[in-house]
Structures are given as structure tokens and as C-alpha cells.
Amino acid sequence: MDETSARPLTPSLQRLADRFRAGDSLALARCITRVENQTGGFEDLLHALHDGVGRARRIGLTGPPGAGKSTLTAAVARLLRDRGETVGIVAVDPSSPFTGGALLGDRVRMDDLAxxxxxxxRSMASRGSHGGLATTTREAADLMDAFGFDHVLLETVGVGQSELEVATNADSTVVVLVPESGDGIQAMKAGLMEVADLFVVNKADRPGADRLKKEIEVVQAIRAGSPMAAAPAHHGVDFTAIALAGSNPADDGDDSGGAPQIPDWEAPVLKCTASTGEGVAELVERLDGHFEWLEKTGMLDEQRRLAAIEHTRRVLERAVQRQAATVWTEWIGDDGQSADQVAGSPYEIARRLARRLGPGSEN
Ligand SMILES: Nc1nc2c(ncn2[C@@H]2O[C@H](COP(=O)(O)OP(=O)(O)OP(=O)(O)O)[C@@H](O)[C@H]2O)c(=O)[nH]1
Ligand SMILES: [Mg+2]
Incomplete structure (x- = not known):
């Protein structure tokens, strides 16, 4: 068999794909479950549906636990829906579940939306996610995209690297912080500052919102360097200075031959009260603005290209891991006795087992 060609779908997967393409949302849910559980043939299914991927706008929302991400996600979804657009939502391990109702904001409730x-x-578990959190989450988002949703919103708690990767798989990343509990400092430590295309200071109905907003802006300014400095960092370039000098000081000696300068994106810091909906319209407006900027500058294609490369790497690693698990199980046996029977160093044994890796060991 030609290893480079895709395997045909089994009849039952073919039926599932047909229902998916016909717009059956139960089929979409089934496809996501297959991906989440890594059920046999799920990659063939993803491959078959891959043609439809690439139309949806992807928005990641991340931030500390309890910052109001779900409430904000619901409010954003509501606004987009009211504009006549469709929205898929992937929430990774929400501790306050989307369908719980009681824990959610008063005005916009997720169970109404659902x-x-x-x-x-769709909620996804982050624990025990075999294929890696960023990988399966991306694949769930791809399925929603292929299904035809105009937007895919991805909510994750920004507590670790894999959670951040989920957000950065999006076209635009919103970092949600709250005035209490020193979120400004926490954000810097957790690497949230780096991934933000937009900041939301949520729970602006509570004291300290203005102070947090200012804190974030100060950190941004420090990271960018003084606007009038000779070599500003990649954010916060002062365009009046560039225009006066007639060249981009950030270019570092590279003569761009008079090509028009592309303004950098400086992440705005917005105040919101997600529970009442205040400030959400501006957030949506700024998200539109960020997407326009991505398109105009070519950053959209570039970001998506890099994300696709990264995803390909993860799919390869997942395949190798799966094969290794099969080879291992064959060797160790059900009773786990092989280790005693086979003499030799772990290195010698592992090298010998590695030779068994290949398409034949795929299940
Ligand atoms: N006062 C106030 N409370 C809010 C606001 N937004 C959300 N909340 C409340 O904050 C709590 C947490 O909100 P969630 O939307 O579940 O927060 P989350 O960030 O999704 O939480 P996790 O997914 O568990 O990390 C809920 O009780 C919300 O009603 C707000 O703007 N102001
Ligand atoms: Mg949540």
C-alpha cells in the first residue's frame, strides 16, 4: 500500500463524515468525542474533513482561575450571535461548568446559549488528554471551523505552558485579569503578558480596576522601551518618530527599500464587567480591529502557517508515541514478564524495539 496516500474511511466513519458535512451537530459532537478519546481512525476522519478548515476566526480567552473567562466568553458569543454570526466554543476544563448556570453571570447565561x-x-478535559492538550483542543476547533462556524472561541485557564499554547493557537488572544489578588504580577510570572493581543481587566465593578489597567500599561511600556529610544522593542513603536526619521528604527540596518511601514500591534487594555455585559461591545470591536490588522499585515497567514507546522510536529510525535506504546505492549506482554526474560541493557533493548516502529505497528 502506498504509505503517502490517506487511508479510506471505514463505512461507519464515512457515514459520520457525511452527516457532519450535512450540518448535523450531533455528528460534530461525535467527531470531537472521537478526537478527545483518540478512537481508532480519528486522524483519518480529521484528514477527510480538513478541506473545510481555515474559514473561522479563532479567539482564545485565557487568564487565572475565576477571572470571569466563561462569563466573558458567553457575553462575546452573545454579541457575535446578535450580529447574525455563528459561534463554536471550546472550554478546557472549566471548574465552573458552562452548563451549571448558577455559577455564571446573571445576564448572559451559558445554558441559555447552549x-x-x-x-x-464543548468542554474538554485537560487531565489525561493523551494526545496533548494543545493538539486535541486545536483539532476540536478545526472541527468546529470545518463545520462552518464563523467564530471559534477557546477558553483555557492560563496556568501552564500547555494551557497557554491552546490560547496561542488562536488568531487573537485575550488575556483576562481581575483587580483582586495581584493579577498584574501573576500575569507577568505566568507568561500571560507575552501571549496577549488584548487585555481585559474584568470585574471592573470592583475596586482596583483602574490601578490594574495602569499596572499592565506600565509593564507594556517597560517591555517596549521608551518610545523615543533609538531601538525600540517590537511593541510600542512610536510612528511619529518613524515618520520623522524616514525609516523604521526597529529595522536594525535592514534597508527595506521604501516599503510601507506596517504598524505594530499594541495590545489595548480594556475594562469590562462581563456579568453585566459592560465593555463587551468594545472588546468585540477591538477584536474585529485586531483581525483586520492580522489580515492587512499578512500576519494572519503567517501565524496560521506557523501554527500548522507546529501542529504537524505534534501529530507526528503523537503517532510515534502511539506506535511505541504498541511495540512496548507486544514486548512486555500482558503479564509484564518480558523484562525478566530478556537480558541486555535498556539501551540495547530499546534500540532493538525501535526497529519495530513503523506503519505496521499502528493500530
Ligand atoms: N463582580 C463581578 N463578577 C463577575 C464578573 N464576571 C464574572 N463574575 C463572576 O465571577 C465568577 C467566576 O466567573 P467565571 O466566568 O466562571 O470565571 P472563569 O474565569 O471562567 O472561571 P474558571 O473557568 O473556573 O477558571 C462567577 O461567579 C461570575 O458570576 C464581573 O465582571 N464582575
Ligand atoms: Mg470558566
Whole structure:
């Protein structure tokens, strides 16, 4: 068999794909479950549906636990839906579940959203995610994209590297912080500053919102360097200075031959009260602005290209891991006795087992 060609779908997967393409949201849910559980043939299914990927706008929302990400996600989804657009939502391990209702904001409730046509909500577990959190989450988002949603919103708690990767798989990343508990400092430590295309200071109805907003802006300014400095960092370039000098000081001696300068994106810091919806319209407006900027500058294609390369690497690693697990199980046996029977150093044994890796060891 030609290893480079895709395997045909089994009849039952073919039926599932057909229902998916016909717009059956139950089929979408089944496909996501297959991906989440890594059920046999799930990559063939993803491959078959891959043609439809690439139309949706992807927005990541991340931040510390309890910052109001779900409430904000619901409010953003509501606004987009009211504009006539459709929204898929992937929430990774929400501690306050989307369908719980009681824990969610008063005005916009997720369980109201969940039953609305044009909105599809899916929670994913971060623990025990075999294929890697960023990988399976991306694949769930791809499926929603291929299904035809205009937007895919990805909510993750920004507590670790893999959670941040989920957010950075999006076209635009919103970092949600709250005035209490020194979120400004926490954000810097957790690497949230780096991934933000937009900051939201949520719970602006509580004291300290202005102070947090200022804190974030100060950190941004420090990271960018003084606007009038000779070599500003990649954020916060002062364009009046560039225009006066007639060249981009950030270019570092590279003569761009008079090509028009592309303004850098400086992450705005917005105040929101997600529970009442205040400030959410501006957030959506700024998200539109960021997407326009991505398109105009070519950053959208570039970001997506890099993300696709990274995803390919993870899919390869996952395949090798899966094969290694099969080879290992064959060797160790059900009773786990092989280790005693086979003499030799771990290195010698592992090298010999590695030779068994290959398409034949795929299940
Ligand atoms: N006062 C106030 N409370 C809010 C606001 N937004 C959300 N909340 C409340 O904060 C709590 C947490 O909100 P969630 O939306 O579940 O927060 P989350 O960031 O999704 O939480 P996890 O997913 O568990 O990390 C809920 O009780 C919300 O009602 C706000 O703007 N102001
Ligand atoms: Mg949540």
C-alpha cells in the first residue's frame, strides 16, 4: 500500500463524515468525542474533513482561575450571535461548568446559549488528554471551523505552558485579569503578558480596576522601551518618530527599500464587567480591529502557517508515541514478564524495539 496516500474511511466513519458535512451537530459532537478519546481512525476522519478548515476566526480567552473567562466568553458569543454570526466554543476544563448556570453571570447565561441554534459549546478535559492538550483542543476547533462556524472561541485557564499554547493557537488572544489578588504580577510570572493581543481587566465593578489597567500599561511600556529610544522593542513603536526619521528604527540596518511601514500591534487594555455585559461591545470591536490588522499585515497567514507546522510536529510525535506504546505492549506482554526474560541493557533493548516502529505497528 502506498504509505503517502490517506487511508479510506471505514463505512461507519464515512457515514459520520457525511452527516457532519450535512450540518448535523450531533455528528460534530461525535467527531470531537472521537478526537478527545483518540478512537481508532480519528486522524483519518480529521484528514477527510480538513478541506473545510481555515474559514473561522479563532479567539482564545485565557487568564487565572475565576477571572470571569466563561462569563466573558458567553457575553462575546452573545454579541457575535446578535450580529447574525455563528459561534463554536471550546472550554478546557472549566471548574465552573458552562452548563451549571448558577455559577455564571446573571445576564448572559451559558445554558441559555447552549440551546441556541448557531451556537455550539464543548468542554474538554485537560487531565489525561493523551494526545496533548494543545493538539486535541486545536483539532476540536478545526472541527468546529470545518463545520462552518464563523467564530471559534477557546477558553483555557492560563496556568501552564500547555494551557497557554491552546490560547496561542488562536488568531487573537485575550488575556483576562481581575483587580483582586495581584493579577498584574501573576500575569507577568505566568507568561500571560507575552501571549496577549488584548487585555481585559474584568470585574471592573470592583475596586482596583483602574490601578490594574495602569499596572499592565506600565509593564507594556517597560517591555517596549521608551518610545523615543533609538531601538525600540517590537511593541510600542512610536510612528511619529518613524515618520520623522524616514525609516523604521526597529529595522536594525535592514534597508527595506521604501516599503510601507506596517504598524505594530499594541495590545489595548480594556475594562469590562462581563456579568453585566459592560465593555463587551468594545472588546468585540477591538477584536474585529485586531483581525483586520492580522489580515492587512499578512500576519494572519503567517501565524496560521506557523501554527500548522507546529501542529504537524505534534501529530507526528503523537503517532510515534502511539506506535511505541504498541511495540512496548507486544514486548512486555500482558503479564509484564518480558523484562525478566530478556537480558541486555535498556539501551540495547530499546534500540532493538525501535526497529519495530513503523506503519505496521499502528493500530
Ligand atoms: N463582580 C463581578 N463578577 C463577575 C464578573 N464576571 C464574572 N463574575 C463572576 O465571577 C465568577 C467566576 O466567573 P467565571 O466566568 O466562571 O470565571 P472563569 O474565569 O471562567 O472561571 P474558571 O473557568 O473556573 O477558571 C462567577 O461567579 C461570575 O458570576 C464581573 O465582571 N464582575
Ligand atoms: Mg470558566
Amino acid at each position: 440551546t441556541e441554534p448557531g451556537i455550539f459549546i
